[in-house]
Amino acid sequence: xxxxxxxxxxxxxxxxxxxxxxxxxxxxxxxxxxxxxxxxxxxxxxxxxxxxxxxxxxxxxxxxxxxxxxxxxxxxxxxxxxxxxxxxxxxxxxxxxxxxxxxxxxxxxxxxxxxxxxxxxxxxxxxxxxxxxxxxxxxxxxxxxxxxxxxxxxxxxxxxxxxxxxxxxxxxxxxxxxxxxxxxxxxxxxxxxxxxxxxxxxxxxxxxxxxxxxxxxxxxxxxxxxxxxxxxxxxxxxxxxxxxxxxxxxxxxxxxxxxxxxxxxxxxxxxxxxxxxxxxxxxxxxxxxxxxxxxxxxxxxxxxxxxxxxxxxxxxxxxxxxxxxxxxxxxxxxxxxxxxxxxxxxxxxxxxxxxxxxxxxxxxxxxxxxxxxxxxxxxxxxxxxxxxxxxxxxxxxxxxxxxxxxxxxxxxxxxxxxxxxxxxxxxxxxxxxxxxxxxxxxxxxxxxxxxxxxxxxxxxxxxxxxxxxxxxxxxxxxxxxxxxxxxxxxxxxxxxxxxxxxxxxxxxxxxxxxxxxxxxxxxxxxxxxxxxxxxxxxxxxxxxxxxxxxxxxxxxxxxxxxxxxxxxxxxxxxxxxxxxxxxxxxxxxx
Amino acid sequence: xxxxxxxxxxxxxxxxxxxxxxxxxxxxxxxxxxxxxxxxxxxxxx
Numbered sequence: 001x002x003x004x005x006x007x008x009x010x011x012x013x014x015x016x017x018x019x020x021x022x023x024x025x026x027x028x029x030x031x032x033x034x035x036x037x038x039x040x041x042x043x044x045x046x047x048x049x050x051x052x053x054x055x056x057x058x059x060x061x062x063x064x065x066x067x068x069x070x071x072x073x074x075x076x077x078x079x080x081x082x083x084x085x086x087x088x089x090x091x092x093x094x095x096x097x098x099x100x101x102x103x104x105x106x107x108x109x110x111x112x113x114x115x116x117x118x119x120x121x122x123x124x125x126x127x128x129x130x131x132x133x134x135x136x137x138x139x140x141x142x143x144x145x146x147x148x149x150x151x152x153x154x155x156x157x158x159x160x161x162x163x164x165x166x167x168x169x170x171x172x173x174x175x176x177x178x179x180x181x182x183x184x185x186x187x188x189x190x191x192x193x194x195x196x197x198x199x200x201x202x203x204x205x206x207x208x209x210x211x212x213x214x215x216x217x218x219x220x221x222x223x224x225x226x227x228x229x230x231x232x233x234x235x236x237x238x239x240x241x242x243x244x245x246x247x248x249x250x251x252x253x254x255x256x257x258x259x260x261x262x263x264x265x266x267x268x269x270x271x272x273x274x275x276x277x278x279x280x281x282x283x284x285x286x287x288x289x290x291x292x293x294x295x296x297x298x299x300x301x302x303x304x305x306x307x308x309x310x311x312x313x314x315x316x317x318x319x320x321x322x323x324x325x326x327x328x329x330x331x332x333x334x335x336x337x338x339x340x341x342x343x344x345x346x347x348x349x350x351x352x353x354x355x356x357x358x359x360x361x362x363x364x365x366x367x368x369x370x371x372x373x374x375x376x377x378x379x380x381x382x383x384x385x386x387x388x389x390x391x392x393x394x395x396x397x398x399x400x401x402x403x404x405x406x407x408x409x410x411x412x413x414x415x416x417x418x419x420x421x422x423x424x425x426x427x428x429x430x431x432x433x434x435x436x437x438x439x440x441x442x443x444x445x446x447x448x449x450x451x452x453x454x455x456x457x458x459x460x461x462x463x464x465x466x467x468x469x470x471x472x473x474x475x476x477x478x479x480x481x482x483x484x485x486x487x488x489x490x491x492x493x494x495x496x497x498x499x500x501x502x503x504x505x506x507x508x509x510x511x512x513x514x515x516x517x518x519x520x521x522x523x524x525x526x527x528x529x530x531x532x533x534x535x536x537x538x539x540x541x542x543x544x545x546x547x548x549x550x551x552x553x554x555x556x557x558x559x560x561x562x563x564x565x566x567x568x569x570x571x572x573x574x575x576x577x578x579x580x581x582x583x584x585x586x587x588x589x590x
Numbered sequence: 591x592x593x594x595x596x597x598x599x600x601x602x603x604x605x606x607x608x609x610x611x612x613x614x615x616x617x618x619x620x621x622x623x624x625x626x627x628x629x630x631x632x633x634x635x636x
Contacts (some may be wrong), residue, residue: 031634119636229636248634432631454635489614502631 020382026390034120047208050467091135109342112372113244120251129167140178146185149566203548230467275348294336302330396519411493484512491534
């Protein structure tokens with residue numbers, strides 16, 4: 001077995017160990033992670049729906065991909081890619097070091113509290129970006145060193161990371177300056193093109209965000225609800241150093257509250273400090289120091305929202321600065337720190353091990369670092385001990401979808417009950433998940449976009465949404481009015497009622513509606529009479545957003561072509577191998 | 591006799607509970623109301 005095959009096999013083995021039952025046929029529906037067999041391209045998919053565009057261009061990409069193959073395939077590929085791709089990427093950054101250091105990097109990166117907690121919250125597109133980070137940093141280092149084709153590869157990687165706004169920002173901010181800052185061998189013109197390309201692949205989320213009427217305003221209660229949460233008496237900073245602290249206590253592995261977690265965090269932080277010098281030698285001073293800057297900035301941003309002293313300042317940013325809402329979920333910005341821990345700590349240990357005379361003790365300590373994450377957080381294994389589990393949608397869902405498809409262009413949008421954003425279906429083991437209807441149904445949906453977050457004192461915090469139609473339906477339901485009074489004016493022709501999930505009984509809300517389909521898990525009701533036209537995005541908004549996709553697509557296709565040409569050139573040995581070696585051995589002070 | 595009966599009943603009940611637990615029919619959570627009874631689903635707890 002070649003070293004590469006061995007690495008890929010180990011990474012896939014790690015993916016099986018982490019994902020376990022999630023790899024069975026079907027769909028994993030957990031918190032933010034909702035995949036459906038076929039997702040239609042709707043205005044909301046490109047960020048032109050009623051809610052702020054938080055899942056763009058992810059939903060648009062999935063609409064295209066699920067036209068080719070079922071969503072289950074893409075979900076499984078994404079999950080395996082997150083774990084195996086992230087592990088291989090972290091190990092790749094330590095190329096040239098010994099096997100145990102690379103193995104430790106791989107395990108530290110994906111068996112981290114960050115990946116565990118985000119995975120159990122279903123933040124799959126953010127994790128795709130996080131898995132891309134080490135690859136993007138590697139590519140940026142190669143751009144800096146003048147390796148042919150590396151700029152095109154970097155653009156492609158940033159494009160993949162930009163499935164979600166946070167991912168795009170993380171990849172661009174981490175890799176961009178490394179590739180472009182002073183000392184790079186990239187000619188200035190190509191540098192400008194690379195910078196423009198990295199900006200262009202952000203347009204599909206940036207443009208609809210700017211166009212949305214609610215852009216720039218985020219509910220300040222969101223900061224209190226989504227701020228980093230200390231996982232023990234050791235506080236926010238040590239929790240952040242351990243890469244944990246996700247806002248939602250329900251997705252945190254139990255082991256995170258054991259004293260081993262902060263001890264491991266402090267040990268690894270010390271090893272990071274020792275490992276910075278060897279990391280600088282390996283990836284260059286510019287890359288290592290920029291990674292450190294991003295990591296420290298991420299920690300500061302995360303804990304600032306959690307500390308009473310600094311929270312008002314972050315509150316003000318979230319409330320008044322356009323795009324400041326991105327700061328409210330502070331823990332997600334710990335991704336660069338997670339990468340720094342994974343790459344610098346193994347190098348720090350190996351630097352210290354040089355002073356250990358006994359070879360057996362050296363090997364034992366190096367193996368110990370590989371196994372440390374598993375020992376500290378064993379409950380990530382097997383899909384977080386069963387939290388990640390594939391299930392099948394009941395047949396009712398396909399029938400309702402088919403029924404709505406058969407109505408053709410006639411009719412308007414669909415309102416979905418129970419009136420709440422999240423579900424806990426009995427057929428999904430009672431796991432909390434975002435309502436799948438907006439992605440499963442072939443029409444635009446109006447759902448409750450208010451987020452409910454429970455507080456430890458038993459109160460429930462309501463984080464307001466942005467969709468005005470949703471607000472109208474909320475008001476009608478609160479007043480006990482039948483929906484038939486309000487839906488026609490909102491351009492809503494159907495109501496889907498999801499059963500087998502918590503929620504108040506519809507009561508009089510359905511009075512006056514006509515039943516179309518009544519299954520065990522799902523019902524479809526029609527609004528009788530005339531219905532006003534559903535709101536559609538303006539032609540110029542569609543044109544501008546469409547243009548943003550065209551630009552981003554052109555950049556990615558061009559990068560792919562340039563990358564393939566460069567790769568073929570290298571395969572033919574037209575001096576590139578020699579160039580690579582010369583660059584690698586140049587010991588330039590990057 | 592009563593001691594023997596008590597032991598036998600305890601053994602049968604114990605076996606039933608163990609069997610039920612292995613099939614997932616009985617658990618420490620059995621007495622908790624099913625989630626369907628709740629008014630709403632929260633996104634999480636902070």
